[in-house]
Amino acid sequence: MSATLSSALETFKQQRAAAEAHYLKVNRVSVFFREYMAAVETLLAALWDKHFQNSGLCLMAIGGFGRGELYPYSDLDLAVVSSETVSDDLQEKIAAFVQDLWDMKLSPSVKSGSVDELCESVRDDITGDTAFLEARFLFGNRQTADELTEKMNAQRNVAAFIEAKLVEMEHRHAKSQGSGAVLEPNIKSCPGGLRDIHTLLWIAKAQGLAANLPALVQQGILTRTEAGMLSHGYRRLAHIRIHLHLNAKRAEDRLLFDLQPQVAESMGYQGLNLRRQSEELMRVFYRAIKTVKQLSGILTPMLQSRVSSTPMRVTLRIDDDYIQVNNQIAARHTDIFFRRPEHIFKIVEIMQQRNDITALEPQTLRAWWGATRKINRSFYQNPENRRRFAGFFRRGNGLTQTLRFLNLYGVLGRYLPAWEKIVGLLQHDLFHIYPVDDHILAVVRNVRRLALDMHSHELPYASALMQSFEKQDILYLAAFFHDIAKGRGGDHAIQGITDARQFAADHFLTEEESDLLAWLVENHLLMSTVAQKEDIQDPDVLDAFCKRVQTHERLSALYLLTISDIRGTNPKLWNAWRASLLESLFHAAGRYLAGNGGNPHALFGRRQQEAAELLTRAAVPEKQQKKLWNALGSAYFARHQSREILWHAANLVHDFETPIVRSRILFKSDSFQVMVFMPNGPRLFARLCRIFSRHGFDILAARAFITEHDYILDTFIVQIPSQHAPEDYPDIQSALEAELNSFIHGHTVAETSSHSRRISRRSRYMPIAPSITITPEEDYPDWYSVEITAVNRPFLLADMAEVFFAHNVSLRYAKISTLDERVEDNFIVFSPDLKNPKTQSSLKQALLEQLSV
Structure with a gap:
């Protein structure tokens, strides 16, 4: 790199650092964009002079850079344009120019070619066409730049362009579904995100209108209030995106869990714990995108209607105040919502009642939304408004759409x-x-x-x-x-x-x-x-x-x-x-x-009687049945439901000395029920849990039971890993039974230490504090309930069972509640030692060590 370029790069780095520092001091998006882009353009000028002086080419900023919106680590969108086909010599210079940009770590995205070639390249490329819609001249031959812009605009089918951008927006929104997109949203592409604002401005610019909010007010497209709200939402989102890039030190547009606290702190949400900082940041974000969605819902159809051909306009009278236009409802006089505020709910009531009306006509929606800001205490106290609001719930029809509509436009919060x-x-x-x-x-x-x-x-x-x-x-x-x-x-x-x-x-x-x-x-x-x-x-x-x-x-x-x-x-x-x-x-x-309901003893007797009737129908002698009941003991019927008792009895009645494993796929589910019957021994429950975890199963419920003849009869409900299709379940079941059979006959030893404590990014950066409560069971001396709330992870249940064993605590029942990445487990345990407060404290401390993220 020449001394001139080295000096230019060093100057750029200093200017970039100064732009970032100045932004963090004054907290103004426009200041950052102006100063950062000035630094970039100064560096580009030096590169242009090196490679293209007197070449006849021109350099244009396109895309976000052309729009004047360049984030710290965004791609640098450029076009090198020639009036004629680019020669091989110039192609080499363009390649060297791009390589220099990469060497300077500017992430260039460069299009090059003649005016005609570039026009042809975007003819069927909506993304490329959009990038050139925002083209801005930088250096070189201005006449070539003007020629390109003129030809691009002339060949663009405005109605088709707008339709394509709206379809693109629908697809973008559809991709932003699911828990990941909600919890770690992409600030650029989510519904109501920055790209929706861009889409609104692209639609305006494509039809010859201004591409900035103040000018659109001057042109009568936006009201000052709308422009102010949209500008406020844009600045909120732009601030977050700048801080995202600066904290991630890369082009990261997702509000990832690990970045949320950093971004929140750098944006000034201080004096709160990390979780509260993140929640406050996300609340600002959600309110900003809501504003964008509100205005997009009003302005996009209005702008589209200026150029789009629409079906024949069919108008029907609804009453003295409203008409139906195709599938929309329109007010005859849009000031009705200001003159008679009760119509704020009345028009929504009509829309809810009529299946053939799906929306408010755009000008009516605009007027209606403007009037909703007048909702106040006196509006709430009006009996007519109260009856209509309650009526939304009484009717039920269209309730979901009605409430979502009222929430989107802030009416629920005002009312x-x-x-x-x-x-x-x-x-x-x-x-x-x-x-x-x-x-x-x-x-x-x-x-x-x-x-x-x-x-x-x-x-x-x-x-x-x-x-x-x-x-x-x-x-x-x-x-x-x-x-x-x-x-x-x-x-x-x-x-x-x-x-x-x-x-x-x-x-x-x-x-x-x-x-x-x-x-x-x-x-x-x-x-x-x-x-x-x-x-x-x-x-x-x-x-x-x-x-x-x-x-x-x-x-x-x-x-x-x-x-x-x-x-x-x-x-x-x-x-x-x-x-x-x-x-x-x-x-x-x-x-x-x-x-x-009956008394408890009658219930237990009924459960036993149901099982006895099944076994009798299967020709099992009564004497054999009694042996089984004696082996299981009376407590068995208090801890198991009838379906489990029938299943156990059918498998154990002929031989309750030989270890067995049985499993069954639960009806219409992705879960197995597994029973393990074998002589009691140390750490068996923990070792069994470890086998399930090693196979990737989530344990949904577990019941540990010890028979009168000191066998364990443990029953588990385990969830099959989500990547497996239902047709794979029988093979998975066979493989699991094979390993469990090998284990109960002593041929394998399940690991006693966890291979993995991996947890999700969400759990790692937004953990919940583990909690443990130990409570004596009334009327059952030496029995205790242990309630645990913690972050879920592999092998957690097995590790907790190991802790119970180490503290001489016998686990008799486990109710596992797995709530995505959180567990809320309840254990019934037996231990005379837990009478001692020191033993309880030691058990809690050992469990907390396992539960800590």
Whole structure:
């Protein structure tokens, strides 16, 4: 590299560092872009003089660089343009120019060729055409640059270009689905991200309008308010993207977990712990993209309508105030929302009632949205507005779309201040993946789907139950209010009762409806907690649950709400095993409430009788049956449900001395149930868990039982790794049974140490603090309940079982609740030593060492 270029590069580095330092001091996006691009252009000038002085070529900035938006590590989009075909000599110079840019670590993306060649290259390339839409002259022959711009604009089919950009946006949004895109969003390409703002400006520029917001105001395309809001959202996102690049030291546009705390701190969210910093950053992000989505929904169709050919306009009268235009509703006079604010809800009510209306006409939407900023206390107190809002839930039809529409445009937060507090609020608890407002609306959607016959195939029993439930609107409201008190500190279920009861009083609900709504909000976690963390075969557990529920109506409503809540929390959480737990608890509680619960001894006897009847039908002598029951002991029937007892009995009745392994694929699930029967020995439970973990299985539930003749009868529910197709399940089952059979006969030894403690990036950078609670079991001396919450990882259950063994604690029952990357486990253990506080403290400390990330 020549001395001149070395000097230019050193100057560039100094100017770049100065631009970054100045930006961090003044916190202005425009300042960074101006100073950083000036540094880049100074360096490019030196390179241009070296390679192309008097060449007749021209250099143009295209893409983001042409737009004047160059981020710290973004690609440098350039075009080297010739009026005629580029000679071999100039091709070599262009290649050397590009190589110099790479050597200087500027990540060039360079297009080169003649005016005609470049025009032809983008004729069917929407990405290339878009890049040249933003072309800006830098150096060389300006006449060539003007010629290229003129020809590019002349050949562009504006309507087709706009249609292609909108299709591109739809595809981009579709890719931004799933938990990864929600938790670690791409700030550039996500819905409402920077690329959506660019798309809006491209559509404007392609039809000859200005490509900046102030000029679009002057041209009458945007209002000052709209331009101000869009500019504010853009600056928020641009700030985050600049900080992302600076912290990652690369072109990283995803808000990765490991970068979220760094970006939050560098942006000034200080004085908070890392999790709170990240949550505050993400809340700012979600609110910014929401603003962009609002304005994009209004402005994009307006801009498109200026050039696009539309179907024949069909206009129908709705009433004195509204007409239907094709599939849209339009106000005859758009100032109606300001003159008569009750129409803010009335037009939405009409749209909800009419299946043939899917949207507000753009000018009407613009006026309606402007009027919504006038929603205040007096608007809320208007009985007509309250009736209409409650009516959205009473009707049910189109409820999901209605609430999402009202949330997108900020109406829910203006009408209900409690709602505004949860908009964009993300929860770093390792199983919620959506902001609270999006989660709530997903739960409402799930409840609503249960009411629609067209979706009955998804959950047939729950759908039938919902479709016969008389107070569907109260269930919708329960879904709407169940998490509304999140983020306030304290128990959100208790705090939400106040909001629910106030709403009920204000919106004409009866006392009975208000009581059911408040009870569901208060107890919305009850059923999932009992089903997933407690032994629902224990009559005391069932009795306590039913005392809280009391009525069949509450039971049905809670069951339906719980299903919908879990399905709306994280797609990974809902599976056949979790569904079976809830269904088992629902039916058991239903029988109990109907007076068929019986006393515990009668229940245990009934379970034994059912198994005896099966064995009798299989011609097993009664004497042999009694031997089996004696070997299992009376406690066995208290700890196992009827289906397990029947399965165990059928496999053990003829020989309960020989070790065996049996497994079965659970109906319509991705899980196996596995039973292991063998003589008791040290660390068996831990060693079995290690075998499952080594095969990649998640242990969903485990029941450790010791028979009267000192055999273990351990039953596991294990989830098959997601990469396996159902047709592979039999082979996986055979391989697992083979290893377990080898183990129980002493031919292999499972490892006693963990091979892997790998955890996800989310768990590593946004961990939850592990917690351990040890509680004595009432009426059972020396028995204890150990509740553990921690980050999930491979071999965790096996390692905890090793700790129990080392402390002379006998594990008798394990209820494993795996919530994506979080575990909430409940163990029933036996140990006289735990009476000693020092032993308890030692056990807790050893467990904490295993649970720490």
